[in-house]
Amino acid sequence: MQALLHQLLSxxxxxxxxxxxxxxxxxxxxxxxxxxxxxxxxxxxxxxxASSLIQAxxxxxxAFALTVAISFVAGVVIERAVMRQFQHASVLxxxxxxxxFLILFNSLAGWIFGPTLxxxxxxxxxxxxxxxxxxxxxxxxxxxxxxxxLSIVFVFFRYTRLGLAMRAAAENPQSSRLVGIxxxxxxxxxxxxxxxxxxxxxxxxxxxxxxEPNMMSGVILYGFAAALLGGIDNPWGAPIxxxxxxxxxxxxGAYLVGSTLKLALALFVIxxxxxxxxxxxxxxxVVVRV
Amino acid sequence: xxxxPLGLAAVLAAAIVLPFLVxxxxxxxxxxxxxxxxxxxxxxxxxxxxxxISLGNGAFYALGAYVAAALIVHAxxxxxxAPPLAxxxxxxxxxxxxxxxxxxxxxxxxxxxxxxxxxMPQLLxxxxxxxxxxxxxxxxxxxxxxxxxxxxxDDRWLYxxxxxxxxxxxxxxWNLVRGRTGRALIALRDHPIxxxxxxxxxxxxxxxxxxxxxxxxxxxxxxxxIIVGFISPDSFTFVLSIQFLVGGVVxxxxxxxxxxxxxxxxxxxxNLAKHLSDDAPGVIYGVLLIVCMKLMPGGLAGLVRSARRGxxxxxxxxxxx
Numbered sequence: 001m002q003a004l005l006h007q008l009l010s011x012x013x014x015x016x017x018x019x020x021x022x023x024x025x026x027x028x029x030x031x032x033x034x035x036x037x038x039x040x041x042x043x044x045x046x047x048x049x050a051s052s053l054i055q056a057x058x059x060x061x062x063a064f065a066l067t068v069a070i071s072f073v074a075g076v077v078i079e080r081a082v083m084r085q086f087q088h089a090s091v092l093x094x095x096x097x098x099x100x101f102l103i104l105f106n107s108l109a110g111w112i113f114g115p116t117l118x119x120x121x122x123x124x125x126x127x128x129x130x131x132x133x134x135x136x137x138x139x140x141x142x143x144x145x146x147x148x149x150l151s152i153v154f155v156f157f158r159y160t161r162l163g164l165a166m167r168a169a170a171e172n173p174q175s176s177r178l179v180g181i182x183x184x185x186x187x188x189x190x191x192x193x194x195x196x197x198x199x200x201x202x203x204x205x206x207x208x209x210x211x212e213p214n215m216m217s218g219v220i221l222y223g224f225a226a227a228l229l230g231g232i233d234n235p236w237g238a239p240i241x242x243x244x245x246x247x248x249x250x251x252x253g254a255y256l257v258g259s260t261l262k263l264a265l266a267l268f269v270i271x272x273x274x275x276x277x278x279x280x281x282x283x284x285x286v287v288v289r290v
Numbered sequence: 291x292x293x294x295p296l297g298l299a300a301v302l303a304a305a306i307v308l309p310f311l312v313x314x315x316x317x318x319x320x321x322x323x324x325x326x327x328x329x330x331x332x333x334x335x336x337x338x339x340x341x342x343i344s345l346g347n348g349a350f351y352a353l354g355a356y357v358a359a360a361l362i363v364h365a366x367x368x369x370x371x372a373p374p375l376a377x378x379x380x381x382x383x384x385x386x387x388x389x390x391x392x393x394x395x396x397x398x399x400x401x402x403x404x405x406x407x408x409x410m411p412q413l414l415x416x417x418x419x420x421x422x423x424x425x426x427x428x429x430x431x432x433x434x435x436x437x438x439x440x441x442x443x444d445d446r447w448l449y450x451x452x453x454x455x456x457x458x459x460x461x462x463x464w465n466l467v468r469g470r471t472g473r474a475l476i477a478l479r480d481h482p483i484x485x486x487x488x489x490x491x492x493x494x495x496x497x498x499x500x501x502x503x504x505x506x507x508x509x510x511x512x513x514x515x516i517i518v519g520f521i522s523p524d525s526f527t528f529v530l531s532i533q534f535l536v537g538g539v540v541x542x543x544x545x546x547x548x549x550x551x552x553x554x555x556x557x558x559x560x561n562l563a564k565h566l567s568d569d570a571p572g573v574i575y576g577v578l579l580i581v582c583m584k585l586m587p588g589g590l591a592g593l594v595r596s597a598r599r600g601x602x603x604x605x606x607x608x609x610x611x
Contacts (some may be wrong), residue, residue, distance in 0.1 A: 033397075034397075035397055035400070035401060037400075037404065082580065085584055086583065086584075089583070091343065091396035091397055091400075092337065092341070092343055092396070092543075093583050093587060095343055095345070095396075095397065095400045096535065096539055096579050096582075096583055097579065097580050097583050099345065099532060099535060099579060100575070100576045100577070100578070100579030100580040100583070101576065101580070102532075102576070103529070103532050103572045103575050103576040103579070104572070104573060104575075104576025104577060104580070105576070106572060107569040107570070107571070107572025107573045107575075107576065108569070108573055108576075110567075110568070110569035110572070111567045111569040111570065111573065115568070115569075217408055217528070218408075221405055221408055221409075224401055224404075224405065225405075228401070260412060260415065260416060260417070261412070261413075261416070263408070263409050263412050264409050264412060264413060266405060266409070267402075267405040267406060267408075267409045270401060270402055270405045271390065271402050271405070274390075274393075274394050274398050274401070274402060275390045275393060275394075278393075278394075278398070
């Protein structure tokens with residue numbers, strides 16, 4: 001029973017990371033109907049930036065804030081400079097461009113920062129009072145940070161004019177333009193926010209998985225699984241899907257398939273959801289008119 | 291098109307003579323190029339002609355390589371029989387993967403195949419399969435010997451063997467896309483609903499396209515295993531799938547001749563760029579994928595086609611690529 005509880009709770013901690021990544025994916029999907037295959041690599045690059053800042057002597061939380069700001073700008077720039085060129089291109093073209101970004105960022109990180117593993121500090125004291133036999137302080141902190149970020153995102157979209165404008169732009173670009181919303185900038189803003197979410201996920205994941213160019217390749221797969229499970233067009237579904245996938249991963253890894261097949265579980269969830277229930281648990285069924 | 295057979299004959303003649311004019315290492319590179327060309331052709335048939343996005347063809351390449359290795363090492367199958375057998379296995383595997391995948395549209399198929407490619411190395415490391423796959427150590431294969439050592443050495447013999455397979459497979463692909471099946475696939479790509487209304491069995495054609503693509507890729511994988519003589523799970527990471535995608539895109543994703551450009555590109559660029567850094571090829575791939583999509587979405591083949599049209603007078607209508 002204790003072991004089961006331990007698996008569930010530490011699954012919840014991993015799930016926090018998947019939830020952030022999934023929400024980042026959903027945010028871009030909602031606004032542009034694109035799936036950002038490079039989301040994980042963007043997060044990895046952000047984590048390298050944070051690592052370099054910390055090594056240069058910047059205190060952790062200052063480096064955290066700086067990295068968030070840099071990621072935001074980077075996301076906006078990528079949307080403005082490159083992605084908007086492909087706004088009306090075919091799905092194949094868009095996928096290829098994202099894959100281009102994926103391999104580009106992955107290789108650039110390897111080139112600039114070297115292929116060796118870097119350790120990344122956790123901001124949470126390993127002997128803090130909130131640690132327990134079930135969850136380490138870092139895991140508790142990870143869940144806490146994710147919940148705070150999710151709340152901020154919720155408040156932003158629900159209670160601010162800018163959030164409302166972004167929702168409108170994603171829902172109905174034409175009408176939004178008519179009421180004076182600058183739809184193009186809203187998309188760029190969405191990209192910025194998504195890349196911030198990814199950066200936070202990367203910085204939280206790095207103390208566990210170690211910082212290296214391929215650190216997010218597993219995480220992004222679980223992020224996809226989470227986003228699809230929750231419904232890829234549902235911002236509420238994404239975090240729920242993330243926590244579910246995290247727990248599922250741990251339970252299956254401990255009792256069902258063993259740790260070597262954990263990643264295959266993500267493939268299984270992705271294909272299973274797509275085939276059995278393409279709209280996910282909470283998504284809308286899309287009806288296309290021809 | 292009276293010039294076409296002549297041009298083809300010239301290309302073929304050059305392909306036969308070329309390895310005898312260069313060093314052994316370059317002959318090996320040419321062999322690798324031919325193998326890549328078959329793999330890229332498999333991707334083009336699926337993504338270019340039937341419009342299904344696959345980011346996971348590297349997984350089928352791995353499957354072909356491992357089936358061939360298991361057959362040669364454990365079942366004593368002669369090396370020349372391994373590629374067709376591996377191709378048959380891959381056809382079945384691809385068809386089965388294609389059955390559920392046929393329900394997925396564009397983006398979602400890309401997601402599923404992406405996951406397949408990322409997961410593949412882990413599957414190959416499975417302990418349960420280690421008897422045949424060798425686990426993370428991989429499998430060593432003996433290099434095939436030339437039947438007439440006095441006339442032709444091993445490297446060049448292998449090259450000619452791969453070339454013969456490639457010629458047969460290119461001819462088959464050429465006929466496939468120009469026949470009834472090819473027209474059905476192109477119709478599926480350009481307008482699935484209209485294609486369905488015309489009586490094309492969408493699910494069956496999509497799954498078949500997956501099977502055929504996987505067969506091509508699997509044969510290439512088998513040949514790749516034979517010429518390199520060693521396979522391990524880490525040679526079949528997601529980067530391999532990206533390489534095929536780059537080759538397809540640079541050459542022209544809906545083109546058969548373009549696969550040769552594409553294969554040359556992914557064979558040469560890493561060799562040239564490795565001097566800068568191990569990661570330089572990836573950077574070049576990434577930039578190129580993005581730039582290509584903007585400037586020449588039809589790849590080199592598209593560029594050649596439009597240049598020819600420019601010289602030859604009025605444009606002829608052709609299918610979207």
